Amino acid sequence: MHFDDTSGEPLFRQVANQLNEAIIAGIYKEGEQVPSTTEISTAYRINPATVLKGMNLLVDRGLLEKRRGIGMFVAAGARRRAGDDRRDEFLSVEVARFVAEAKRLGIGADELKAIIERGYAS
Amino acid sequence: MNETTIKAGARPSSRGNAHATSGGAYGRTRQFRLALVRCLTLYAVVFAVAVIVLAVLTYQRYRAMILLPNGLSGDVNVERILFPMLFVAALVWQWGFFATLLCHGVSRRSFVGVSAIGATAISLAVSMVIVAARYPLIVLGGDVRMVCAKAIGGCLPSDMFKAPLSEQFLYAWQEVGSTQTVCDGSTCSIEGGTATYSPMLQSGWLFMFLKFLSLMLAATALGMLVGAVLAWAAGRGVWTLGVVAGLGWGLFSMRFDMAYGVAGVIGEPWLATWLIGAASGRVGSLAAGSGVDFGTYIVWIPLVESLVLFALCVLIVSRLTSRREIRPGRGRLG
Amino acid sequence: MTLAIRDLTKTFRKGGAPALDHVNLTLKPGIHGLFGRNGAGKSTLLGVIANRLLPTSGVVELDGADVRDNEDAQGRITLVNETLPFMAAVRTTAILKREERYYGGLDWAFAVRMLTAFGVEPGTAYSQLSLGQRQIVRLAAALSVPVDVLLLDEPVNGLDAANRERFYRFLLESYGERPRIIVVSTHIIDEVAQVVERAVILDKGRIVDAFDADSVASRATVLVGDGSRIRAFVEADGLQVIADERIGRLASVTVRGPVPMRDIPEGVVASGLGLQDYFIRVTGVTGVDGDAAVDPINRDAAGGAIGGAGDAAVAPDPADAVAESERRSS
Numbered sequence: 001m002h003f004d005d006t007s008g009e010p011l012f013r014q015v016a017n018q019l020n021e022a023i024i025a026g027i028y029k030e031g032e033q034v035p036s037t038t039e040i041s042t043a044y045r046i047n048p049a050t051v052l053k054g055m056n057l058l059v060d061r062g063l064l065e066k067r068r069g070i071g072m073f074v075a076a077g078a079r080r081r082a083g084d085d086r087r088d089e090f091l092s093v094e095v096a097r098f099v100a101e102a103k104r105l106g107i108g109a110d111e112l113k114a115i116i117e118r119g120y121a122s
Numbered sequence: 123m124n125e126t127t128i129k130a131g132a133r134p135s136s137r138g139n140a141h142a143t144s145g146g147a148y149g150r151t152r153q154f155r156l157a158l159v160r161c162l163t164l165y166a167v168v169f170a171v172a173v174i175v176l177a178v179l180t181y182q183r184y185r186a187m188i189l190l191p192n193g194l195s196g197d198v199n200v201e202r203i204l205f206p207m208l209f210v211a212a213l214v215w216q217w218g219f220f221a222t223l224l225c226h227g228v229s230r231r232s233f234v235g236v237s238a239i240g241a242t243a244i245s246l247a248v249s250m251v252i253v254a255a256r257y258p259l260i261v262l263g264g265d266v267r268m269v270c271a272k273a274i275g276g277c278l279p280s281d282m283f284k285a286p287l288s289e290q291f292l293y294a295w296q297e298v299g300s301t302q303t304v305c306d307g308s309t310c311s312i313e314g315g316t317a318t319y320s321p322m323l324q325s326g327w328l329f330m331f332l333k334f335l336s337l338m339l340a341a342t343a344l345g346m347l348v349g350a351v352l353a354w355a356a357g358r359g360v361w362t363l364g365v366v367a368g369l370g371w372g373l374f375s376m377r378f379d380m381a382y383g384v385a386g387v388i389g390e391p392w393l394a395t396w397l398i399g400a401a402s403g404r405v406g407s408l409a410a411g412s413g414v415d416f417g418t419y420i421v422w423i424p425l426v427e428s429l430v431l432f433a434l435c436v437l438i439v440s441r442l443t444s445r446r447e448i449r450p451g452r453g454r455l456g
Numbered sequence: 457m458t459l460a461i462r463d464l465t466k467t468f469r470k471g472g473a474p475a476l477d478h479v480n481l482t483l484k485p486g487i488h489g490l491f492g493r494n495g496a497g498k499s500t501l502l503g504v505i506a507n508r509l510l511p512t513s514g515v516v517e518l519d520g521a522d523v524r525d526n527e528d529a530q531g532r533i534t535l536v537n538e539t540l541p542f543m544a545a546v547r548t549t550a551i552l553k554r555e556e557r558y559y560g561g562l563d564w565a566f567a568v569r570m571l572t573a574f575g576v577e578p579g580t581a582y583s584q585l586s587l588g589q590r591q592i593v594r595l596a597a598a599l600s601v602p603v604d605v606l607l608l609d610e611p612v613n614g615l616d617a618a619n620r621e622r623f624y625r626f627l628l629e630s631y632g633e634r635p636r637i638i639v640v641s642t643h644i645i646d647e648v649a650q651v652v653e654r655a656v657i658l659d660k661g662r663i664v665d666a667f668d669a670d671s672v673a674s675r676a677t678v679l680v681g682d683g684s685r686i687r688a689f690v691e692a693d694g695l696q697v698i699a700d701e702r703i704g705r706l707a708s709v710t711v712r713g714p715v716p717m718r719d720i721p722e723g724v725v726a727s728g729l730g731l732q733d734y735f736i737r738v739t740g741v742t743g744v745d746g747d748a749a750v751d752p753i754n755r756d757a758a759g760g761a762i763g764g765a766g767d768a769a770v771a772p773d774p775a776d777a778v779a780e781s782e783r784r785s786s
Contacts, residue, residue, distance in 0.1 A: 011650055011670045038632030045624045047487055047653045048632050050670050151527040156557055224508060225539065226558040227530035448508040448539055449468075 011046065015054025023063060023082045028074045034064065036071050061085060153228040154236065160223070161215060161240035168211040169247060172204060176283065179203070183282045198283035200252055201334070205341045208248070212241055212345025216439065217353045221448050234440040241342035241432075249335040252285055257327045260292065288334040291403065291421045292326035329421040333403060336421075336428030340401075343428075343435035350439040353446060401427055457519065457604050459483040459505070459637050464514035466500050466661075475500040477661035478514070483605075483637050487627070489652035489669065490641040491735050497661040498641040499537060502607045506535035518605065531559060536598045537609035548585075548593050549578050552600070559601035566633075567600040570626050574619060588614045595623065599630045605637045612642060620644070624651050649731040659739045673728030674714040676737065681724035683707035689721050699737040710737045 019034065028034050037055065041048040055072055058064040063078040063085075102112050179198045216237060223233055323329065348370065355366035403424045459482070466476040475497045492498045503509035505516050507523060507530050516523045523529040548571065556562035571578050574592045582590065591614050598606060611627075612620040628651060631638055642648055649669060657664045667675055676698055679686050683702050686709050690697060695711040702708065710729070720726050729737065 010673060038629065041632055042625045042629045044650075045621065045628060046650045047669070048628065048635075049486060049653045050650070053670070151531075152560060153527045153531060153558065221539065225506075225535070226554075227507075227527055227533070229507070229525040229527050229530070231525060232527065445510065447510055448503070 012050045012053035012057065015040070015046065015051055016057040019054065019058055020063065020082050020086060023074055023078055024086060026079065030074050030076055030078055032074050033070070034072050034074060151232065153223075153226065154232040156226075157223050157228045157232055157236045158239060160219065161236045162243060164215055164219070165211060165240055165244035165247075168207060169244060172207050172248065173251070175207075176200060176203065180282045200256070200283050200285045201287055201337055204248055204252070205337060208241075208244060208338055208341040209345040209348075211244070212237075212342040213349035213352070215240065216346045216349025217356075220353065220443070220446065224448060230443050230446060231440075234436065234443050237346055237439065238432075238436045241346060242339070245335055245338035245342055248338050249331055252334055253288075253327060253331040256283065256285060256289070257330065260289065261322075285330070285334055287337065287402070288330045291329035291333045291419050292322050293419075329419075332421045332425050336425045339428045339432045343432040346439050347435040350442040350446075354442045357447060357449070400424065457485050457637060458517075459605055460517045460520075461501070461505070462515050462517065464501070464504060464516060465512045466497075466504055466509060467512045474512070474661050476504070476511075479658075479661070479663055481656065481663060481666065483639065485635045485637050486653040487631055487638045487640065487651060489645070489648050489655045489731075490639050490658065491643075491645055491655060491731075492641075492658035493739050495660075496658045496739070498658055499609050500661075501658065502535055502537065502609050502639065502641060505605070506530070506533055506607055508535070508539070532603050533605040533607065534559065534598050534601055534603045535607040535609065536594050536611060537607075538613075546582055548576065548580055548582060551582060551593060552578075552597055555597040555601050559603055561602040562597075563600040563602075566630065567596045570596040570599065573622060573626070588616070588619065591615060592619075592623075596626075599626060602634075603636070606639070608638070608640045610642060611640060612644060612647075620647060624648065627651065645732040645735055646730070655731060657735060657738055664738050669731060672731045672734055676710050676712055676729050676734050677715040677726050678729060679707075679709045679711065679715070679720070679724050679726050681707065681721075685721055686724055689719075689724065693719065699740060 019028075022028050034055075035043070037048045037051045040046065040051045055064060059066060059072070061081070062075055063082050064072045065075045067073055099112075176198065183198050220233060224230070228236075351366060351370075352363065355363040400423045403419045403421055405418050405420050405423065461479055461481040461483075464476050464479040465474050467474045477497075479497075479501065490498050490501070500509060504511050505523065507525060510524065518526075518529045518532060521529050523533065552562055552564070552567055568578050571592065574589065574596075576585065576589050576592055576596075582593065585593065591611070595608070595611055598608065612623060615623060624647070627638070627640075640648060640652065649672075652669045654666065655669045655672065656666045665675065679689070683705050686707050689695075690709060690711060693715075695713070695715070697709060697711055699710040700707065714728075715726055717726070
């Protein structure tokens with residue numbers, strides 16, 4: 001994991017994203033316990049409140065579940081859902097940003113399309 | 123890593139819980155207790171050093187007297203040694219120990235309280251030990267410089283150390299003239315001789331103790347005061363500290379001359395004279411025949427004077443300390 | 457567990473500029489970063505909380521009780537700063553034992569583990585330790601005593617980069633085990649940006665801003681683009697300018713708060729700021745009106761106008777802005 005203070009993205013969201021990626025990659029398998037807030041906090045030198053905020057984001061999305069007094073576990077079906085979430089985010093946010101930037105640079109839709117298709121072909 | 127217990131009090135030696143039981147009553151907090159222990163420890167060290175120094179000096183004196191009985195003057199003057207020692211100890215405590223204690227949560231009020239208690243304790247302890255060591259020698263030897271007893275298999279000098287100012291109070295009055303007379307017993311009068319001695323008072327030991335105590339109280343009170351004033355000056359910068367220290371040293375080296383001079387300018391110096399005279403406890407004197415000088419000594423006068431001085435010093439110290447700060451930029455001086 | 461600083465003013469010399477000027481701040485459990493330039497009043501603030509300095513006016517309260525000369529409260533507060541309260545000729549274990557007595561407990565396992573991690577043998581004499589190691593001993597003691605308020609004034613001074621990182625880990629671990637009010641003042645802001653939960657920025661004795669550290673990106677927005685276009689936009693939207701740098705026609709204007717993406721005019725790029733950059737802009741040297749006809753070469757690199765570029769800025773917090781400009785003109 002790597003956290004960047006200057007990226008402009010709130011740190012807790014970075015924590016959530018990184019855990020999300022780890023779940024997609026299968027580093028934390030469904031039903032497995034993820035590291036505790038303190039463990040992540042000390043290992044990456046991030047305030048525990050921030051870590052918790054990021055984890056709660058995943059709890060809200062149903063990717064993690066709290067077990068009282070034990071810790072956080074990867075929920076059943078989390079990997080698939082995490083992949084879906086990531087996909088949604090890519091399509092709604094990153095592609096939109098990408099298109100906006102292309103527009104700003106005066107790249108036409110056809111030109112962009114051609115480039116994308118070339119990328120897929122290779 | 124996931125332990126959430128606070129390990130306060132995990133060791134049997136740790137005292138109480140953090141802050142629930144102290145209740146805030148003055149003098150009963152953990153900090154007050156610890157500060158008092160620290161103050162008494164410092165004074166205990168000073169006391170031990172004082173005893174060692176006096177023992178060494180007395181032993182040297184003893185060796186000298188064995189070699190030349192009656193041939194040497196200059197007994198070990200306990201008062202002259204202990205007064206500056208306690209003065210310096212109180213000064214060091216007041217100036218140097220404040221920062222450490224304040225940094226550990228001791229309040230300014232507790233610090234002053236502890237200082238006063240510590241000063242009283244060391245004064246009492248020193249006075250008791252000195253009187254307990256010296257009084258039997260006086261009783262055994264009177265003014266005779268040799269104590270002769272079967273138990274020690276002969277005679278030993280009794281005057282190896284003395285507390286001259288305090289010992290005057292053993293008697294209602296005493297010869298202070300120049301004649302040195304060898305004489306036996308606690309009450310001594312030489313028929314047809316040159317000197318007459320007062321009989322030793324029944325509670326003379328108490329008067330001696332009180333006079334010694336008042337001297338020690340004055341030493342610690344002045345030490346505290348000077349320590350607090352120096353700390354105050356240091357808090358205002360190195361220059362102020364220098365000026366105050368220089369002024370203090372100048373006054374000290376001039377002793378009372380300056381005080382007399384100032385008093386003389388303001389008005390009659392009788393007040394200064396009276397105060398210093400009263401500190402000696404000597405309220406009256408008369409000259410008897412043969413040029414023998416008799417003085418009357420009342421212990422309550424110097425005692426009350428010392429107590430007033432002590433209270434006054436503690437009051438000033440408390441005022442100065444209540445505004446005392448530890449400013450990071452000033453290092454450890456203030 | 458609440459530490460409330462109310463209207464705190466501290467003046468060192470009569471008639472002199474106040475080191476703290478009517479500071480109001482409420483601290484709850486959490487790791488707080490206290491940031492300010494040299495002489496901003498950080499050490500003074502921590503000193504007053506720890507009763508080493510006395511307030512000129514105002515009060516510091518721990519759970520409602522005035523902490524001034526209050527042993528109950530001070531038994532719950534500890535401060536590590538450049539004042540060295542240890543006599544040199546003692547062993548580190550003796551130092552820890554003393555701390556244990558004064559604060560009513562000590563987490564020995566944690567303290568020993570921390571000292572060992574930094575290569576300090578617990579039995580060593582304090583006088584034989586290097587400057588950095590002495591700092592470690594004091595930090596280990598402070599982290600191990602059961603206080604509710606832990607104040608660390610420049611804790612990583614004298615520590616190398618690896619040791620600084622190691623220290624932050626121990627700090628976070630200690631906080632994780634026992635959440636309490638921790639205040640860390642430091643100049644190395646980038647390093648603690650992720651460690652602190654809240655940031656408090658102090659400038660010339662006043663609190664300039666206090667906010668959740670992870671929301672720093674929305675505290676301010678940098679707009680880069682054509683100067684006149686940005687200026688028009690800033691005026692139209694009533695944005696408060698924090699800093700303003702320009703090179704010819706190209707302007708880099710920092711405004712308070714987030715700016716919605718859709719509002720941003722064509723040809724202007726907007727971005728958030730990291731904690732350190734935000735700090736520099738908020739506390740940067742000023743004195744020049746942030747308006748056009750200023751020779752860019754004569755301006756401080758970190759410069760820009762705080763509190764308003766001319767009449768353009770409409771401060772959301774007018775009191776702040778007025779006080780700011782008053783202070784500046786005095």
